[in-house]
Every structure is written in C-alpha cells, then in structure tokens.
C-alpha cells in the first residue's frame with residue numbers, strides 16, 4: 001500500500017463511442033469472419049454490439065472451430081462468454097441437434113446471463129436453451145430437459161440431481177462441455193462441486209470438446225488440464241498486471257468500529273457527485289449483507305440485497321431491479337463476485353478485505369468492464385493489512401489510498417453505529433440465524449442427507465477430534481515427563497560422579 005495525498009475524486013465517466021462504432025462496422029464484421037465465423041454469425045455479433053473481436057475471442061475462436069479443447073484465461077470483462085458462445089453456435093448451426101452443448105457455471109444468476117447471450121447471438125438459429133439451476137421447480141426443468149434443448153446452462157448441483165433422479169434426457173450425444181469460471185467449479189471449499197461434477201462427467205461422452213474459461217485459471221491449471229485432453233489449447237492474455245488498466249484500485253484504512261460510518265460517507269459522496277452511477281458493495285456474510293441493506297435503507301439510499309439466504313425468486317428480482325437501475329446500490333455476498341456483467345456499475349466497495357486475492361480480482365472485476373472505467377475501494381482494518389499485501393502481490397499492483405475528510409465521518413459516526421445496532425436487533429427479531437439453520441437443513445434434505453443424522457455425525461466427529469486432541473496432549477505430556485526424568489537422572493549421575501571425584505581428591 002502506498003499513501004497518496006489529497007482527496008481522491010472518482011474517475012471521470014466513460015466517453016461514448018457511438019460515432020467510432022459506426023465507422024468500424026464493416027471492419028468488425030470482417031474481423032469476426034476472419035476468425036472462421038459464418039457471415040450470419042458475424043452479422044449477429046455486430047448487431048448485438050460486439051465491435052471487434054477482443055483478444056480472448058481472437059485467440060480462442062479459431063482453435064475451437066478446429067475442434068480443439070480450449071483453456072482461456074483473460075481478465076474480467078474481456079469477453080470470455082462470447083469466446084465460447086460464438087464458436088459453439090457456429091458448429092451447432094452446421095449440424096443442429098439437442099442436447100448439443102452443456103455449460104456449467106457456479107452461480108444461478110450467471111447461468112441466466114449466459115443463457116441470454118446464447119439467446120441473442122443464436123436468435124437466427126431459433127436456438128432452444130434450457131437453464132437448470134437450484135431453487136426453482138425441478139419438475140418444470142425435467143420437462144424442459146426432455147424436450148431436447150440445443151444448449152443446457154446449469155449449476156452443477158441441480159444438474160447432478162436431475163441426472164441422479166431421472167432418465168428422461170441424455171447427455172450422451174453432447175458435443176461441447178463448457179466450464180465457465182472453471183477454477184471455481186473445480187475448487188474444493190465451502191460450496192464443493194466435486195461430487196456433482198463426477199456425476200456429470202460420467203454422463204457426458206468422452207469424445208467431446210471441452211472449453212474452460214476464467215479470469216483466474218492459472219491457479220488451478222493442472223487440475224483443469226486433466227479435463228481438457230483433446231489437443232488442448234491454452235491461452236492467457238499477456239499482461240503483467242492481473243486487473244484491467246481502466247480500473248482505479250484504492251484502499252481506505254479504517255478502524256473496525258467506524259467502518260460503517262466510512263461506508264455511509266462514501267456512498268453519500270458518490271450519490272451526490274454521480275447520481276447515475278451504480279455501486280456494488282461486497283460483504284463477508286449474508287447477515288452483514290442484510291444488516292447493511294437495512295441500515296442503508298434507513299438512510300433512504302436506493303439499496304437492495306443479494307445473498308444465498310434469499311429465496312431464488314427474490315434473488316432474481318433483486319438483480320433485475322439493480323440491472324435496470326431501479327436500485328442503484330447492490331449489497332451482495334460473493335454470490336455476485338463472479339461473472340455478472342452490469343455495464344452501469346462504476347464503483348465496487350469491498351466492505352471487508354477479501355481473504356483470497358482471486359476473490360478480490362473477481363469482485364473488483366464487476367466494474368471497469370469492456371473498456372469502461374471504474375473504481376474499486378477496499379475498506380481495510382488494521383487486522384487486514386497482510387491480506388492487502390497478498391492481493392497486491394497477486395495482481396502485481398500497489399493499491400492507492402482513497403482519502404476522505406474524516407471530520408465528515410466523525411459527524412455521522414455515533415448515529416451510524418446506533419442505526420446499525422438497531423438493525424441488528426431488528427434482524428435478531430426476524431430469526432435470521434434460525435432461518436439460516438433451517439435453510440441448511442433444507443439443503444441437506446435436497447442433497448439426500450438426513451439433517452439429524454448429519455448433526456449427530458458432526459457431533460461424533462467433534463467428539464473424536466476432541467478425544468484425539470486429548471490423547472495427543474497426554475502423549476506429549478508423558479514424553480515431556482520422560483524427558484525431564486531422563487534429564488534429572490543424567491544430572492544426578494553427573495553430580496554423583498562429581499561428588500565421587502571430590503571425595504577422591506579430598507582423600
């Protein structure tokens with residue numbers, strides 16, 4: 001981190017490039033065609049506003065059209081989606097049948113966004129797509145799957161559930177398997193997709209093309225290479241820095257207790273100076289997300305929450321309202337960190353410093369997309385400085401300080417803290433934690449697990465762990481005692497020898 005003096009202004013609004021775009025129309029089409037795309041598809045790309053191929057598109061489309069597997073790693077907002085949607089549509093148009101392509105993605109919102117790209121670019125084909133994600137009616141999805149859509153866009157958990165429970169559709173003739181945000185899908189952590197991926201990989205043919213994309217592929221490259229075995233083509237954008245140049249990256253050092261006052265001040269400033277800007281605030285937990293939203297609402301900010309404890313329909317509605325600028329502020333957990341493409345987002349605020357650099361890269365990548373400018377501000381407490389260093393090391397860039405006039409923050413400090421406490425009490429009254437527990441149980445039931453049995457198993461595991469720990473400690477203590485005893489004996493012997501020597505000398 002480097003301190004920069006003076007008050008920092010948010011970046012200027014991006015310039016519109018309308019005239020330039022008209023002049024480039026012919027070139028744009030020719031450039032897409034030069035990659036091997038058919039005229040109708042190049043024209044469709046132009047019509048939906050894809051000016052000219054971005055580097056990841058230029059590099060990956062030709063090898064995919066040649067039938068090769070592809071691993072594409074390019075910065076956030078660089079057009080990776082079209083880099084797989086376009087060649088898939090081209091091959092599909094030559095020999096259309098369903099189910100031709102399966103796209104897997106980690107979040108439900110992202111699945112719908114990808115489906116939309118397939119729909120607009122594949123409109124001349126009369127493309128049939130099907131989105132299969134959790135939280136929605138399984139029967140309706142099964143029915144849609146049985147109608148053989150050309151493209152299925154799914155989150156792994158729900159698709160695996162369908163594969164386990166139904167035989168009304170088959171993925172055996174699949175030509176393309178796409179893993180968007182591939183590193184996240186293969187990562188083992190809190191939402192582990194490993195078991196579901198196993199079921200899916202069993203159901204798809206070995207002879208297929210596999211396309212893997214992410215902005216942070218390199219971290220899990222070896223595991224990913226195992227999936228793409230068909231003359232795999234790896235492409236990574238050449239760049240020292242892992243975030244886009246158009247992104248102004250800042251940090252704000254704040255004591256934990258006054259974090260919210262800084263946040264309110266920041267939002268007020270952005271709202272006063274740039275009424276039309278949209279802001280995403282990332283929080284660590286669902287509860288934080290909910291409390292902050294309640295708090296900002298009390299200050300009449302146009303905010304809306306998005307987190308995994310909301311019902312799926314509420315999640316979609318929240319995102320739609322934010323996308324259409326009915327609400328200008330989205331407060332979200334990391335469910336919104338990857339992939340979401342909302343051009344109006346000019347500011348990302350990290351209410352907590354992300355524990356992993358790659359989460360930081362994806363979060364801040366929700367702004368400054370497709371050549372636009374944006375600013376990301378990370379609130380850093382004294383306990384998070386090491387995390388910022390890790391982020392800086394990963395992105396190969398020093399974050400600059402975002403200065404604010406502290407007297408404004410001090411003015412609202414007490415009021416903000418009181419409001420936060422009020423919201424927390426209100427939330428406790430709504431049994432938020434209890435609901436979380438209920439949701440966990442529901443999820444387990446959906447996964448075919450017995451929640452009571454799981455709880456028992458967990459308790460037993462904890463007991464065994466405790467016993468093991470006690471046992472280890474006992475062994476340690478015994479060893480220590482033995483050592484001390486040996487030492488004592490050694491000393492005693494030494495003393496005895498010395499006494500004997502003295503006695504001899506005295507004689």
Ligand SMILES: Nc1ncnc2c1ncn2[C@@H]1O[C@H](COP(=O)(O)OP(=O)(O)OP(=O)(O)O)[C@@H](O)[C@H]1O
Pocket residue numbers: 049050051052053054057074075076077078079080081082214215338339340341343365369370
């Ligand atoms: N050739 C192009 N010309 C102009 N705009 C483009 C082009 N390709 C893609 N875009 C636009 O760029 C934006 C970002 O694209 P996309 O969502 O595919 O990025 P991404 O690389 O997948 O980002 P992330 O890593 O965050 O998921 C979209 O709004 C898309 O319409």
